[in-house]
Amino acid sequence: MNLEPSLPIPISYIAGNYFVFSIDAVTYLRREHHICGVLMGTLPQCPQQNVFLGLPLELMPEEARLLVEKGVACIVDEIKAQKHGMKALMAEDRKKYLHELESQGLQAMRLQHSRKEQQKEMALKKIEDKKLAKAKKMAEKQATAETQVSAEETQADPMIDLFADSQPSSSTPAQLASRPASIASSSANVTMGVTPATAHPPLPLKPADDQLLPLPEVPSSYPLFSHLHAEGYFLSPGLRFGCQYVAYPGDPLRFHSHFVVVSYEWDEEMDLMDLISGGRLGTGVKKGFLVGGAEKKHKDIGEQKDTVRTFSLEWAGM
């Protein structure tokens, strides 16, 4: 699957959070730009099952900003876009869209139905084959056993009847006729409800200029984030490991992380105890503890781009 979404990818800004709703965009960002985000869509029935989370993908403000700065994405005020888009939608378009959804549902229903039919046919065929094989065997057995004692034969007969009877002979024709019919009658009329993940077919893919938002506000750790990202690390939120970011050397599905990352400002006071506990934490989970931040140069050096300095800590084992 090499679906490339059209750029820039709209990132929906909703209630202070950044979301991506299109699956193509999610896979593209992960594959090409090392941005994983966090899947956070869940079923209302079991919101605590966090292994089954799906779309939408929530992005950290740092991730959203990085993508916008790269020109890969833009931030859309989703509420405004939705309201505006729905108002602008003509009655005709709306009808057409609903009709389309319905036909998609019908299509899906038919597909599912035909797959069920196929499965049933296969199952029945299997049973039929088994029965044939059994009958054959029995015939052979009878042929060989005919010379033997007749009392045995009379005992064996009802057994055969029992097995043969219970499954296909009497029930199949009736069931075959009635069951599909009942299923068809109950489900054929019910088209499946289709809930698209994105609102792009009815609404325009490209948001209007007045729906675009400026660059996301980011914490002071952003320079370190973009520095590590530029070095090829995959970064994810670090709350689970007691840090700011967790840095993976490749896709998190394939690699263990290398660092627990904490950002400091250039002149921010570092408690040495924090360095020690971070180093301990990292070493305890086979990672390094990485501290870093943007270097502030003297003013007279000029408008040089701020460089980022990083230091990694590990327990020395002595």
Next chain:
Amino acid sequence: MESTVPTHPEPSALTALISNTSAPSNPYSATTLQILHNLEHQHLWTSLQVHNLEVPSADSESPSLSHFLISGIPPHRVYTHPDEQLYMLEKGLRDEDVDLERMFVLPTAQGQSWSLRRMAAVFDSLADPAEEFCSLSSSAGNDAEDRGTKANSEKAAKLAEYYERRTKAFRTREWGGKRILLAMVDKGMGGDGTVVYYIVQEGAVKPRQN
């Protein structure tokens, strides 16, 4: 029975060392001495030296503070980069085959305030390891050849190869860049004189597989 007058116990070796050393009245000097003492007697380091260091204070306006850096040669290797370890394993070299190298130790005490600026200043004051190891490896290479005239010339060749590889690795930073040992002594209430050591390296250096 003769009543004994209670006398003060003898001061510890460390206290004696600190009070006898005519150090300038700098709060860092006692910490440095304590860690020097610990390195020498607990970890058996040799050729220990103390270096002076100018470190900027926490805010950039006030004048820089003088700090100390200890250097010495540990009895065995303190740190091996994971890729370096892999290379040595492939070559069949052991840690003790390789010449020991001088390591720098930054003495600190619990509660001292540090910042990225000061940490960077400490690292900037260190010589570039690429140049340092260039000169070191040439002499070490000769050394290895002298020993290699005997039966283990094969090993000497491997060692020479290793030193060459290491020089290259230091230039490209693939086996890590500058590194120091951060030593922190517990001096708070109930400080028990424990010293802990952490490897600090410049840049993102992947962790060891321990």
